[in-house]
Amino acid sequence: QLQLQASGPGLVKPSETLSLTCTVSGGSISSNSYYWGWIRQPPGKGLEWIGYIYYTGSTYYNPSLKSRVTISVDTSKNQFSLKLSSVTAADTAMYYCARREAAAPWFDPWGQGTLVTVSS
Amino acid sequence: DIEMTQSPDSLAVSLGERATINCKSSQSVLYSSNKKNYLAWYQQKPGQPPKLLIYWASTRESGVPDRFSGSGSGTDFTLTISSLQAEDVAVYSCQQYYSTPYTFGQGTKLEIK
Numbered sequence: 273q274l275q276l277q278a279s280g281p282g283l284v285k286p287s288e289t290l291s292l293t294c295t296v297s298g299g300s301i302s303s304n305s306y307y308w309g310w311i312r313q314p315p316g317k318g319l320e321w322i323g324y325i326y327y328t329g330s331t332y333y334n335p336s337l338k339s340r341v342t343i344s345v346d347t348s349k350n351q352f353s354l355k356l357s358s359v360t361a362a363d364t365a366m367y368y369c370a371r372r373e374a375a376a377p378w379f380d381p382w383g384q385g386t387l388v389t390v391s392s
Numbered sequence: 393d394i395e396m397t398q399s400p401d402s403l404a405v406s407l408g409e410r411a412t413i414n415c416k417s418s419q420s421v422l423y424s425s426n427k428k429n430y431l432a433w434y435q436q437k438p439g440q441p442p443k444l445l446i447y448w449a450s451t452r453e454s455g456v457p458d459r460f461s462g463s464g465s466g467t468d469f470t471l472t473i474s475s476l477q478a479e480d481v482a483v484y485s486c487q488q489y490y491s492t493p494y495t496f497g498q499g500t501k502l503e504i505k
Contacts (some may be wrong), residue, residue: 319487334492368442380443
């Protein structure tokens with residue numbers, strides 16, 4: 273059964289870069305059938321799609337975050353990562369990683385999520 | 393961007409009763425070439441990540457109880473729970489995948505009355 277687990281620092285200072293990693297187990301990230309994505313949820317608010325990556329390294333980002341976001345993949349470790357630069361308090365959120373089928377643009381399954389707080 | 397608006401923001405329903413959650417998109421998510429509505433519903437229980445319930449607006453994900461159903465087309469969609477169970481307490485969100493950026497509704501919190 274495929275599982276995803278996001279991990280990374282829970283506290284990031286304003287203006288710094290948020291870095292998270294999603295570890296995939298129970299399946300290969302190199303499958304040509306899937307994309308691997310990041311979605312976030314600020315406290316008390318709705319979900320926001322950040323972007324996703326294909327195992328070849330092709331990326332697709334939300335234009336609202338594109339100037340600050342980098343998603344990368346490490347197939348040798350079965351992991352993909354998120355970097356969000358120049359963070360502010362507005363970037364405080366639960367960050368989820370999830371899988372998206374190439375032919376099915378919804379997200380399933382989702383990882384447990386990791387809470388990132390931006391504060392000095 | 394396609395804006396997704398859910399109503400109500402919160403809902404309290406008695407056990408065994410019907411719960412109805414609405415989702416409206418700012419533009420049609422019906423793809424004319426295949427007649428499919430590019431809309432999904434998710435359930436998020438407290439402390440858990442979202443779980444896919446329904447895709448193509450009305451197709452239940454494998455393992456989802458048949459008391460959950462999705463309907464609607466174009467810009468107006470509904471998630472219905474025919475007979476509310478205690479384990480259905482959650483936040484429900486719709487998502488359009490018609491175009492990027494993919495967008496979600498703000499969520500509807502469902503509680504027991």
